[in-house]
Structure formats: C-alpha cells, structure tokens
Amino acid sequence: MELLIEFYDKDVLKNIVAPLTLQPKKVIYFYDSSMQDMLVFASLKKCLERNIPGIKLEHYPIGISSVDKISRQITRVVDRHGTSECALDLTGGSELMLLAGFKAGSKLNLPLLHTDLVNKRITDLTDDSLIAKIVPLTLEDFVDAKGACFVGESHRPPSKERFAAIQEMARFLFERLFQWKYTCSFIQTVAAKTLPHELFMESKWNIHMKNGKAIYPDSEILEKFQELGFMQGLQIQEGKQVQFAFSSIEDRQYCISFGVWLELYVYIAAAQCGVFNDVKLGTMIDWNAFDNITVAGNEIDVILMDESLPVFISCKLREADTAALNELLIAKKRLGGWFSKGIIVTYSKEKKIQTGTYKRAQELGLELLDATDIMAEDFGQRLVKTIREHDLVSLKWKKI
Numbered sequence: 001m002e003l004l005i006e007f008y009d010k011d012v013l014k015n016i017v018a019p020l021t022l023q024p025k026k027v028i029y030f031y032d033s034s035m036q037d038m039l040v041f042a043s044l045k046k047c048l049e050r051n052i053p054g055i056k057l058e059h060y061p062i063g064i065s066s067v068d069k070i071s072r073q074i075t076r077v078v079d080r081h082g083t084s085e086c087a088l089d090l091t092g093g094s095e096l097m098l099l100a101g102f103k104a105g106s107k108l109n110l111p112l113l114h115t116d117l118v119n120k121r122i123t124d125l126t127d128d129s130l131i132a133k134i135v136p137l138t139l140e141d142f143v144d145a146k147g148a149c150f151v152g153e154s155h156r157p158p159s160k161e162r163f164a165a166i167q168e169m170a171r172f173l174f175e176r177l178f179q180w181k182y183t184c185s186f187i188q189t190v191a192a193k194t195l196p197h198e199l200f201m202e203s204k205w206n207i208h209m210k211n212g213k214a215i216y217p218d219s220e221i222l223e224k225f226q227e228l229g230f231m232q233g234l235q236i237q238e239g240k241q242v243q244f245a246f247s248s249i250e251d252r253q254y255c256i257s258f259g260v261w262l263e264l265y266v267y268i269a270a271a272q273c274g275v276f277n278d279v280k281l282g283t284m285i286d287w288n289a290f291d292n293i294t295v296a297g298n299e300i301d302v303i304l305m306d307e308s309l310p311v312f313i314s315c316k317l318r319e320a321d322t323a324a325l326n327e328l329l330i331a332k333k334r335l336g337g338w339f340s341k342g343i344i345v346t347y348s349k350e351k352k353i354q355t356g357t358y359k360r361a362q363e364l365g366l367e368l369l370d371a372t373d374i375m376a377e378d379f380g381q382r383l384v385k386t387i388r389e390h391d392l393v394s395l396k397w398k399k400i
Contacts, residue, residue, distance in 0.1 A: 002026065002085035005074070005110075007093025007101060008040070008059070011337035012145045013137075014092035017308075018115045019048055019055075021122060021135045022087070026056040028077060030070075030097065033061035039290050043147035050144060062097070070100030071107075078108055087111040090125060117339050120308065137308040139278045146335055147290060154282035154299050155260055156250055163268045165228040166254075170261040172224050174347060174375065177317070179218035184258045185209060186217040191256050199252060202243040205236075217242065230255060259317040262374070263301045266315050266345050269380040270304050276387075277305040285335070300331055306387050311341045319348040320357050320368070329364050341390045342366040343383075347374060 004024040008031035009015055019027045027048065029041065038059075045057045060077060062070050078086060088105040090098050090112055102125075105112045112125040120134040143149060158166055173180045190203045206216045222244065225231040230251045234244040246252040254260055260282075267281040280303045302313040312335070314328040324344065332342040344366055350358040351370040361368045367390050373382045 001087060003028065003078075003081055003087070005030070005078070005086070005088045005101075007089075007091070007097045008032070008035075009092025011092065011339060012142060013117050013337060013339045014115065015044055016047055016141060016145050017117060017134055017137070018089045018091065018113065018122060020051050020137065020141065021115075021132050023052050024055070024087075026058070026081075028081075029057070029059040030062050030074065030093070031059055032064050032094070034064075035061070039147055042290060043145055047141055047144035051141070064094050064096055067096050067100045067103065070097055071104040074101060074104040075108065078104070078110070083108055083110060087113055089113045089115060089122075091115040091117075134308060136277070137305065139280065139303060139305055139310060142310055142335055143285065146287075148285050148287045148335070151284045151286045153280070154284060155253060155257075155263065157267065157281045158250070158264065160271075163272065165230075166261075166264050167268055169224060169228050169230065170265040171375070173221070173261050174317075174371075176218070176221065177347070179221060181258065182215050183217040183221045184256065186215045188256045189215070191252065197249060199246045199249070200233075200243070201245065203241070205239050205242055225255060259315065262315040262317045262345065262347060265374070265379075266313055266383070267302050269383050270302060270313075273380045273384050275306075275384055276311075279304040287334070306341070309339055309341060310335065311343060311387055313343045313345060316344065316346040316348075318346070320344055320346040320350055320361075322357065322360060325357070325361055325364055325366060328366060341387060343369065343386060343390075345369045345374065347371045 001022050001024040003026050004019055004022055005028050006015060006018065008029045029044070041057065041059045048055050048057065060073070062073050064070065088101055088110045090101050091114055102112060113122055113131060114125050115122050115134070122131040122134065123129060124131055186207065189207055189209055190201050194201065206214055208214050219236055219238065222231065222234055222236065222242070226234040226244070229247055231244045232247055236242050246255060263282060267279060270276055271279045283300045283303050285300070300312055301315040304311050312328060312332040314324060316324055328342045328344055332340045342365070344361060346368065348370050349372070351368050352372050358368055367386045369382065369386060373379060376382060
C-alpha cells in the first residue's frame with residue numbers, strides 16, 4: 001500500500017494499529033486544528049519507523065465543525081498524492097471527521113477501512129470483508145507512540161532458576177505478615193547503616209527505629225531466608241545479637257522491601273503461564289521522552305501484553321483503598337487508553353466480603369484479586385482467567 005489516511009485520536013491504538021498492520025509507504029494524519037502539542041506526531045513517527053523502516057509521515061490540521069470543509073480538504077490532499085493504492089481508515093477522530101471521511105472516500109472510490117481493536121481485525125466497511133488480521137503489538141509500541149520511554153526498573157526481574165524459591169518465600173511471608181512487617185523494618189534499619197553494596201549485616205537483637213520504637217526480627221523468617229538462599233552465614237543469639245550476609249545485591253533489595261514479594265509473586269505467575277508477552281516488573285516510565293530530562297513517573301508494578309492489549313497490574317500487600325484504585329486507573333488510561341486492562345491484586349478480603357473498595361473497582365472497570373486468589377494453588381490460572389474475561393466492550397456502558 002502506498003498511502004494510508006488516518007484521523008488522529010487520543011486513543012493511541014487507533015493511531016498505530018492499521019499502519020503497523022498494513023505497512024504503507026506513507027501515512028497521513030488529519031487532526032483537530034485546536035491541538036497544540038505537535039510532539040505527538042514525532043512520537044508516532046518513532047513508533048512506526050521502528051517497525052516500518054523508511055515510512056513517511058505527514059499531518060494536516062482541519063477544523064472539525066464542518067463535514068463539507070473536512071471532506072473537501074481530504075479530497076485536495078488525496079488528489080495531490082493520487083488515489084493509486086490509497087486507503088482511508090475510519091476508526092479514530094471525531095464523529096464529523098468520520099462522516100467527512102466516508103463522504104470523501106466514497107466520492108473518490110477509496111477503500112474505506114475500519115480497525116476492530118477488540119476483535120483484532122481490519123475490515124472493508126462496504127461489505128465487512130476481512131482485509132487483515134491485526135499484527136501483535138509490543139509494550140514498546142505503546143510507549144513510543146505516547147511519547148514516553150522506559151527508564152529502568154525498581155527491581156530487577158529474577159531469573160527463571162529462582163522462581164520456585166521466590167514463590168515459596170513469598171507464600172511463607174504472606175502467612176506471617178505481622179511478623180514480616182517488623183522483621184522487614186528491622187532489616188531496613190540495619191541495612192540503612194551500611195553502604196548500598198554491602199552484604200554483611202551485624203546487629204543487636206533489639207534495636208530502635210528513628211521514631212524510638214523497639215523492634216526485633218522473627219527468627220523463623222530469617223532462617224527461611226537462609227534456607228531458600230536469600231541469606232547466608234546466619235548466626236542468631238536470641239535476645240542478644242544477629243548476623244548474616246545477603247546472597248546478592250538483588251537479595252538485599254528483596255529483603256528490605258515489604259511489598260516487593262507480592263509484585264514478584266504476580267510477575268512470576270504471569271511469566272510462567274506462558275500466554276502473555278512482554279511481562280515486565282517494577283517498570284518506571286518517563287512520560288516525556290523529548291524534553292531531554294529523565295523524570296520517572298509512577299512505578300507500575302507489573303505490565304504485560306495480552307493479545308496486543310496492555311494490562312496494568314497494581315500489587316498491594318495490604319488492603320486496597322480508593323487512592324490505589326485511582327492511581328491504577330490513571331496509569332492505564334495514560335498509557336493504554338480505553339483499550340487497556342487494569343488489575344489490582346491485594347492481600348485482603350476485599351472480593352470475598354465484597355467491600356466498598358471492591359464495588360468501587362467494579363464501577364471503575366478494574367478487576368480485583370484478593371488473598372483468597374493469591375493463596376490458591378491455581379493462582380496463575382485465576383490471573384489468566386481474570387485478564388482474559390475482562391470485557392472491554394461491556395465497559396463502554398459503565399459510568400467511569
């Protein structure tokens with residue numbers, strides 16, 4: 001295909017799916033003349049060029065209040081380029097833009113296409129015939145098209161060889177959250193007195209935090225850390241002294257973070273099930289890749305791709321609240337738009353007893369898994385089922 005015409009839309013998928021699937025030599029975007037941020041087209045070009053080397057991109061402003069004016073401008077641009085191997089995608093943009101596109105396309109006898117993002121196909125609007133199946137997208141496609149970029153991870157994803165040990169340790173801690181809370185505070189306080197790369201730790205058994213509160217570790221948790229290889233050389237003189245060494249810098253980070261174990265647990269479940277692509281842990285995103293200033297936005301605990309749709313997962317090793325729901329909702333809307341899914345995994349009984357937070361999550365179009373799901377032997381299958389059965393079509397009519 002020589003030329004594909006698109007109407008720019010706030011939903012990033014509507015801008016990139018047809019070009020990435022049909023691979024034209026040139027894409028023309030018509031956009032609302034009231035738009036001011038032209039960096040969006042630099043972002044789109046970055047995304048498209050990475051997948052289609054040498055592709056050309058042009059963009060033209062149009063007033064969106066007149067079907068006739070929009071139609072005439074589309075006609076002028078097409079006449080200038082020629083109608084040979086030219087198609088018009090009627091998916092994004094405003095209602096009047098779509099009407100004008102249909103009017104101009106019909107007059108010029110252009111193929112009129114529609115990109116069905118839910119059913120993952122591009123069809124001819126005149127007879128509903130299949131033009132192409134949508135190509136798989138990556139998280140990089142989304143991030144590039146939004147003008148953002150990845151700026152690292154808060155925690156390095158573990159190797160597959162460590163999955164079993166992390167899962168066992170995580171479940172051990174989930175069953176002892178009260179003891180883990182104080183043990184984690186103890187390890188954090190001890191580690192804070194050392195350099196970031198130091199692995200050997202030595203401390204009195206009873207210590208005081210900055211607020212003056214006395215804490216001491218749970219010996220069973222420390223012993224489990226050693227048994228599973230997160231610590232070594234553990235020596236405990238109950239009530240007097242304790243010393244140990246973290247097995248690696250990575251293990252040090254895990255042992256001084258209270259909530260990371262749920263993030264790791266969910267990440268491993270998503271990675272092991274084998275049905276998702278681009279599973280990422282603790283992703284940091286800079287929302288403006290073009291200002292030459294690296295500023296990490298909100299951390300997203302787990303991101304993955306499910307059949308070209310991004311899924312954002314927030315992990316809370318406590319009860320979820322409205323702030324947590326709103327944070328997840330904003331992150332998913334900002335990067336994925338309407339065609340994305342949000343899951344909150346919380347170690348509580350929110351779903352089991354159907355709390356207000358659970359009902360609020362449903363109202364916002366978010367799925368929620370609680371402690372009952374987390375501790376189930378088939379947690380991975382439950383995660384897959386929750387994501388796959390999250391119906392985007394029905395969300396269209398929810399009051400979000």
